[in-house]
Every structure is written in C-alpha cells, then in structure tokens.
Amino acid sequence: MNKLTTPQTLTEHDFSKGAAFAMDAYVPADQASVSVMDWGFNKSDVTYDVVHVWDGAFFRLDQHLSRFERSMAGLRMKIPYDRDEIREILTTCVRLSGLRRAYVAMLTTRGVPLPGMPRKPSLMTNRFYAYAIPWIDVISPEVQERGAHLIIAKTERIPPESVDPTIKNYHWGDMIGALFEVEDAGADNAVLLDRDGFVTEGPGFNVFMVRDGKVCSPDRGALEGITRQTVFDLCDALAIPFETRPITSDDLHAADEIFTSTTAGGIMPAARIDGTILSNDRPGPVSVRLKETYWQWHREGRDATKIDYG
Ligand SMILES: Cc1ncc(COP(=O)(O)O)c(C=O)c1O
Known part of the structure; x- marks a missing residue:
C-alpha cells in the first residue's frame, strides 16, 4: 500500500469501468469531476498527456511523463507530485481498474x-x-484495416503563435470544426492545414506521407507526438529514410501513402485523401510494415513498464 492509495478506496468502489485520481482520492472514472469554476474547464487552461497500457505494461511512459512536465512548465503550472509520484498514481489507477489494455490520462x-x-x-x-x-x-480498427478515408479540412488549425501545439491542450475548436466537416463529407477523419497552407496534424494524431520510399512528416504546427517519435525510431530500425519538412495539400494528394499516428491507436494507415485513392485503396506497404513492427515492439516488451496488478 503506498501513501497515495488509501485502504478505503480499494474496497468501497467498483473500478471495473476505469479508475481516476481526483482531488487527492481514487474514485471510479465515471465519478471523477472537475469544478465548473476551474479554469481548466471554463478557459481551457489545462494541459494533459495520454500514455497507453498494452497487455499490462505502459509503453514509453517516461517519454510521456517528460512531455507532460514540459507542458506544465510551458504553462507555468506546478503540482505537488514529482515524477515518481505521478508514475505511482497512474499505476494505481491502472491497478485498481484491472485493465490490461488502457488509455491512461494525466492532466x-x-x-x-x-x-x-x-x-x-x-x-x-x-x-x-x-x-x-x-x-x-x-x-x-476496422477503418485502420481498410485504410482511413481522410479529408483536408477547410477549418484552419489555430496558429501556433496563439496556442502552442507542442503543449498538449484542449483548444479543440478547430479540431471539432474539422470533425463536423468529416461527418458532412462521409469520411473517416481530417487533416488540418495552417494559414499558410501547410499540413499540421489531425484531431488527436500526427500525419505522415510516403513518397518514393521516404517517410515525411510536417516540421511545424503539430504536437511532437510520442508515437511520431516511435515512427522515426522504427524508420531508423528498418532503414527507411525519413524527414520532417513543410508539406502542402498538393504533396498529400500526390503521396504514395499516408498514415497517421497516436497513442490511442498506434500507426493508422489511410487509403484515400479527398477522394483520391492511394495504394490501390488499401493501406500502403510502408505504412503496413511500420504498423506491424510497432505492434511487434509491443509484443517484445520494448520500452515497456510492467504493471504489478497485485
Ligand atoms: C493534436 C494531437 N496531435 C498528435 C497527437 C499524437 O501524439 P501521441 O503520439 O503522443 O499520442 C495527439 C494525441 O492525442 C494529439 O492530440
């Protein structure tokens, strides 16, 4: 039993649908709430991070904790927990829930x-x-399997001069606008451009294209995704050339392949962009190879922090 886990919390509640740590106590996730007066709620003055648990282990936990610390520092926020204590709280949430595959958020x-x-x-x-x-x-997973149908949204990404996209945030007005465009178009998801017409990212993921065997991702306007970094590490390991550079919508339309990446899904291939068919309307070979190796790394326990479920 650690100091952040009281004996009562373990017996009083049913955590099977998820567990949360809120106002210094553990509660079932659907009972955790934020005050309507909290600026995190009424001014989007909040930062967060999400790490996943796959088969009972966190993946790249320290990278997520480092980014979370950088995000808090960027917003001049301080909390009374150090990195080890945050790790302990996240682990306790997972242990209480008993979940072997989980979406784990800290904010x-x-x-x-x-x-x-x-x-x-x-x-x-x-x-x-x-x-x-x-x-x-x-x-x-079904859409990932057939390859997502993406659109380039008309809604522009919020300028980085206004909201720094490298600090993970809930300023999702642009992303929600893009998701409505997706619904209207009957597509699966969207890519947002900045005001100069360069590709940034999508609602909850980074964007990549493959052209002549080279993987390219935008060098601006996007969160420095932990999965994006894993894509670069995979490219290194598989001897696939990659670069970050400005990418336009014309580049995307002319790409051989497009895929997206996020903690909540991994590497997710696309099959169409604005109705243009890529790679025979299926996930392309480079995307599939990266995706398969990504999950192989999980099976091998690379960068894994095992959870002791007690
Ligand atoms: C806007 C945005 N971009 C990119 C990502 C992907 O980041 P990561 O791979 O660290 O999950 C996310 C994840 O939620 C996101 O919200």
Whole structure:
C-alpha cells in the first residue's frame, strides 16, 4: 500500500469501468469531476498527456511523463507530485481498474480562483487529475484495416503563435470544426492545414506521407507526438529514410501513402485523401510494415513498464 492509495478506496468502489485520481482520492472514472469554476474547464487552461497500457505494461511512459512536465512548465503550472509520484498514481489507477489494455490520462488544470482573488493565474493553485479507462482507438480498427478515408479540412488549425501545439491542450475548436466537416463529407477523419497552407496534424494524431520510399512528416504546427517519435525510431530500425519538412495539400494528394499516428491507436494507415485513392485503396506497404513492427515492439516488451496488478 503506498501513501497515495488509501485502504478505503480499494474496497468501497467498483473500478471495473476505469479508475481516476481526483482531488487527492481514487474514485471510479465515471465519478471523477472537475469544478465548473476551474479554469481548466471554463478557459481551457489545462494541459494533459495520454500514455497507453498494452497487455499490462505502459509503453514509453517516461517519454510521456517528460512531455507532460514540459507542458506544465510551458504553462507555468506546478503540482505537488514529482515524477515518481505521478508514475505511482497512474499505476494505481491502472491497478485498481484491472485493465490490461488502457488509455491512461494525466492532466493539470489552472484550478479554481479564491473569492475576491485578483485575476492573476500565477496566484492559483493548480490541480492534478489522472484516470485509466478501457483502450480507445481514435480511428476504429476496422477503418485502420481498410485504410482511413481522410479529408483536408477547410477549418484552419489555430496558429501556433496563439496556442502552442507542442503543449498538449484542449483548444479543440478547430479540431471539432474539422470533425463536423468529416461527418458532412462521409469520411473517416481530417487533416488540418495552417494559414499558410501547410499540413499540421489531425484531431488527436500526427500525419505522415510516403513518397518514393521516404517517410515525411510536417516540421511545424503539430504536437511532437510520442508515437511520431516511435515512427522515426522504427524508420531508423528498418532503414527507411525519413524527414520532417513543410508539406502542402498538393504533396498529400500526390503521396504514395499516408498514415497517421497516436497513442490511442498506434500507426493508422489511410487509403484515400479527398477522394483520391492511394495504394490501390488499401493501406500502403510502408505504412503496413511500420504498423506491424510497432505492434511487434509491443509484443517484445520494448520500452515497456510492467504493471504489478497485485
Ligand atoms: C493534436 C494531437 N496531435 C498528435 C497527437 C499524437 O501524439 P501521441 O503520439 O503522443 O499520442 C495527439 C494525441 O492525442 C494529439 O492530440
């Protein structure tokens, strides 16, 4: 039993649908809530990270924790837990849920202003939350299998000068607009361009194209995804050339293959972009090779932090 796990929490609740850590207590995930007065809720003044658990082990946990710490520092947020304690809280959420495959989120909100407090974010006490819930695929396994039908959204990505996309955030107005475009077009998902017409990312994933055997990903306007880095590591391991560079919508239309990447789904091949058919309307060979090796690395226990379920 650790200091962040009280005996009562283990017996009082049913955690089988997920477990959360909220206001310093463990509760079932569907009972965890954030105050309506928390700036994390009413001003999107929040950062977060998501790591996955696959077959009872976190994948690349330390990379996610490092990014989360960088995101908090970027927003001048501080929490009373150090890295080991965050790791312990996340592990406890997973252990309580018993989930072997899970989506595990950690987030820090600005907090709730005290009555009469001047509007100075620096004075506020930040709040930390975490939860583990059953695995989520941002693009369903069936769609991944046949290759996603993507569109290039008309909605532009929020400029990085306004909201830094390398700090993982909930400023999703542009992404939600793009998801409505997806529904209207009968497609599966979207890629957003910046105001200069360069590809950035999509709702919850990074974007890649393959042209003449080379993997390319945007060098701007996107989260530095942990899965994106894993793609680069896979390319290194498989001797596939790769680069980051500006990518236009014309580049995407002329690509041999397109795929996307995220913690909540892995490497997810596309088969169409704006109705243009890629790789015979199926996931392309480079995308499939990267995807298969990604899951092979999981089976081999690479970069895994095993969870002791007790
Ligand atoms: C906007 C955005 N881009 C990219 C990603 C992929 O990042 P990662 O591979 O670290 O999950 C995410 C993940 O949620 C995201 O929200």
